[in-house]
Amino acid sequence: MEILIVEDKPEISRLIQFSLENEGFSCHICGDGLQGLRIIQEQQPDLVILDLMIPGLDGLELCARIRQKPGANNPYILMLSGKSEEIDRVIGLSTGADDYLVKPFSPRELVARVRALVRRSLRQPEQHQIYRTQHFLLDIEQHSALRQMNPNFSEIIDLTNLEFNLLTAFVSYPNRVWNRTQLIDKLWGCEFCGDERVVDTLVARLRKKIEPDSANPIFIKTVTGVGYKFEDDPI
Secondary structure, eight states: OEEEEEOSOHHHHHHHHHHHHTTTOEEEEEOOHHHHHHHHHHHOOSEEEEESSOSSSOHHHHHHHHHHSOTTTOOEEEEEESOOOHHHHHHHHHTTOSEEEESSOOHHHHHHHHHHHHHHHHTSOSSOOEEEBSSEEEETTTTEEEEEEETTEEEEOOOOHHHHHHHHHHHHSTTOEEEHHHHHHHHTOTTOOSOTTHHHHHHHHHHHHHOSSTTSOSSEEEETTTEEEEOOOBO
16 A cells, blocks of 8 residues: 655654554655645555645645545545644544544554555455445446436536445445444444544535435435434335
8 A cells, every 4th residue: 555644744754654664554755735736646645644734735725635636546535633623623524534633643543543544445345336226326446426316417426435435335225224333333443533423524524415405305314313324215
């Protein structure tokens, strides 16, 4: 796995590189957001470790640009920040980051978070798997999602990795009720140590992209006191 570290503090970037290369990962370092964007577009890394406060282009903007034009790999993004407030984590994840790690962190925790993202990519099915419901088509191999709201019109849904994986979980089990713990395990794995309310933020983001009216959802329903379920007839 190729990892790009975008961090402007050399002592931190070297620590990250040393910790991950000891575990067998291949790492490259840059200290500027604009340079990082060029490297991502040219080299297509599998994972980007991205500091929130970097010169040239800050972490949030760089994250958003990666998700706007993800390239062939559509890399996982692990965001780093010295800010520990919940709102900062929510903003980072809502921009398209797959995970968020607060400084200072231990090398062991960093490696665990990276390995959790690696396992998520390995859990993707090898066969060409397609899920269909009355209004949605998800192609797992192509990592593409289509929405068909009437027989004569369908459109591509632009989703981040997390949003795509969440929609896949919903579409593959129509009418199943998911609680937050189950969705966290499905999306982040057993080593997730954040606030479970990040699930609510992710669901809200997905609703904005797939619902005709996100304030009155017809597909992703809230089950009061439990969690969420996806309602659409399978084909």
